[in-house]
Amino acid sequence: MSASQRLANADGLITELASIVGAGNCLSSQSETASYASDGRGLFAGSVLAVVKPATTEEVAAAVSACARAGHPVVPHGGNTGLCGGTAPGRHRRDVVVSLERMNRVRKLDIANDTITVEAGMILRNVQAAAAEADRYFPLSLNAEGSCQIGGNIATNAGGNAVLRYGNTRELVLGLEVVLADGSVFSDLRGLRKNNSGYDLKQLFIGSEGTLGIVTAATLRLFPARRQIETALLTLASLDDVVALYLDARQHAQEFLSAFELTPRIGLTMATQHVPDVVDPFAEPHPYYVLLELSSSQTRVGLKDILLELLERNLDAGRITDGVVAGSLRDAQSFWRIREGCVEAQRIAGPSYKHDVSVPISAIPGFINSTRATLELAYPSATIVAFGHVGDGNIHFNVCAGDMDREDFAVEQHAIEELVFDAVLSRGGSFSAEHGIGLLKRDALLRHTAPAGIALMHALKTALDPACRLNPGKVLRSPAAPNRKQDHASWSERT
């Protein structure tokens, strides 16, 4: 095909897409599409042929089908809060971005069944609010909840702060509606808790980052509203104590334990420096801080007594050195602000390499201590902030430039990553716990996955998207897809 033919075909596709979603919902000028041309972190930038904003599943299906016939890739777009570049289009101005933002309704709330069926573009916080209005609790919760969309949460199998008790997004999904590569629709929104009628197809799409299908709606599990919440901020002298405290809390408060979040001293220091409303409630500095939350839907349970007994026992055992128990919702929020502020402060403080890893819980102290020590020797001016979800074995091991020269820091990215990943993998861990792969970790996936696993992933991709049109190049490198010859170099990395 000549260049002019290609151009004419692209114009024809834009016209067809506009007729599907309405001219006002099909953007194609550079200025209109600019904000869709890179991932949310700005790590990868491409160029977009068009952005369509369908209002219904039928419109998504028709748009995907039109792109398939025209041979154009489709990039699904949610709240764009992913951290691995999963929403970045290619740079050849061929990709059609399908933004789910207009599909943001609750389709059905079934109180007796404890399920809610929502469209993919619904903001996570609005899903939480719809559950709360019905006196129910939807537990998925993460820093981006004010702007991330539930479809993106599903596509990335989002984790967050409540995994300890309620599981990852995968465990919260009872049914999906998905537009497939050819524009056909797979739908099962029955919200059944037991259904062994054939392969469980929804599992394919959860966590596949839009490469096997585009989630358009989901039926989610709801839980009873929480009637009691007890939150404590505890100080500890070592990571061994942190893990010992976690194990004790799990054994003695398992039904109620709903958060166990670790922040190291450096994280609190950075948070109080950079984020105005973060306050350190302790007079003295401490090496580690744990936010521990117990919650219950039962009003009869003496939750505070259970918490106090747990704290007392661990104070006596010398695992906890100090602590404060929230006396009000405001107190609890101020404890959470430390945990959130730790993340925000790093964003403000300058460049950093984020490693979202997991290890078996028993391996957490050894992993953090030895990796930090090695890095501090090699990069004495850098700042290591290792924090996160202890109960999930999920540590955000971030290396911040600190006082390091920015160019020196940029050169070391690969070496730092290798060092962290090696430490994780040698302990039977994962180099990507909750953030996924996108573009950013494709190479790591290839390097750190056994051939049988990579072969299975490619077999799935080929089975579901043989022409490689759905979010091509994300998770897996694409086999030569027609009209698209792109590899890593096709995305200009900004950082």
Add this chain to the structure above:
Amino acid sequence: MSASQRLANADGLITELASIVGAGNCLSSQSETASYASDGRGLFAGSVLAVVKPATTEEVAAAVSACARAGHPVVPHGGNTGLCGGTAPGRHRRDVVVSLERMNRVRKLDIANDTITVEAGMILRNVQAAAAEADRYFPLSLNAEGSCQIGGNIATNAGGNAVLRYGNTRELVLGLEVVLADGSVFSDLRGLRKNNSGYDLKQLFIGSEGTLGIVTAATLRLFPARRQIETALLTLASLDDVVALYLDARQHAQEFLSAFELTPRIGLTMATQHVPDVVDPFAEPHPYYVLLELSSSQTRVGLKDILLELLERNLDAGRITDGVVAGSLRDAQSFWRIREGCVEAQRIAGPSYKHDVSVPISAIPGFINSTRATLELAYPSATIVAFGHVGDGNIHFNVCAGDMDREDFAVEQHAIEELVFDAVLSRGGSFSAEHGIGLLKRDALLRHTAPAGIALMHALKTALDPACRLNPGKVLRSPAAPNRKQDHASWSERT
């Protein structure tokens, strides 16, 4: 290939298999293989070329690889307690049964990580016992637990009595080791609670009934031991009251609610008639009985108070008409014997058609009442026993021959099934909640699944087992597999 060539090839394969697993673990005479030639219920019978009993994953892999090269189908075999014929070999004496029975060890117990890694042939009750020895709880529990194997539980995504609180088998699996169709091994037994590094491949194999791979080992989640258990047997006048009680229990005792099992009067009557140790603790008959269990790992929680408050409120509201609370473990066991006896009695009482269905919880009363009424009109001599896991929406809707002529009953199988399935599907339910598909429900799967779903299942099967060698014909009809032209008629149905 001539018949004599085929025979020589088969002999060669048997010799090769014997060299892999040892002659004593490779059975090929009719008498030795007879017990492997049909499914556990005796619904389907075939003929077996050989039965191999590997001791290691490497031996499984080598056996599967040898079969693949020789073009012979492989049928994985666990405890053979499945109810849908998933273990029945074909009838042409070509299938090689791979029995996991010798792979029955605990590979690793990681207390700090709350995980246990076991081989596929381990009996479920032994997995439970290994957890209990470590002061932990493995919640999967079902009637066949004394003989079913954990590999089979995983292959069928077994449900059972604790799904309400702990989820199906799928939710209990953190990692799998699987032998693939070509004899290669996919393994991820890290036991991580968060791992988004590429597609979650283990999900493919859970519930796929040995058609996509053979599970050889698994890493499972453990929970804190239960320190308190409160069990009550309650009587109710209507199914509306049963569901109302469930909703109240869920709202007010969610963290503790670990069983909510329904037995109708006819189930209790049959149990006391046919099963010696089943006792009706009530002086008068009641339409419905609910076994309600609360449990906690916390000793400080006033679990009995929570139970008594729940019962009092529901007695006052007129939902419960009577009830007994277990005062001892023996009492609790006698309540569970009613629920188990209901199943055993049906087996003893004569032929029955079992429908393992699920509907949204709110639809349970309407589904049971109207379907029972219709069937009672059409078959006044039959006996309807509808019981099961109310909290999962999972009803075992069984139609027993009762006083009906056996031949008349046999003729009506299809009509009865259609009637029950239509009632389920019109209410947004599933025709197979926890028992799977096997051979028995293949036609139903085809009939009651949208084309996009069936197409996806075939795409998966083709991607993972292109020559259709793994448990061929189960779940999905096989496309013409080399050397194997079989359809439904290839299995002689005994009932």
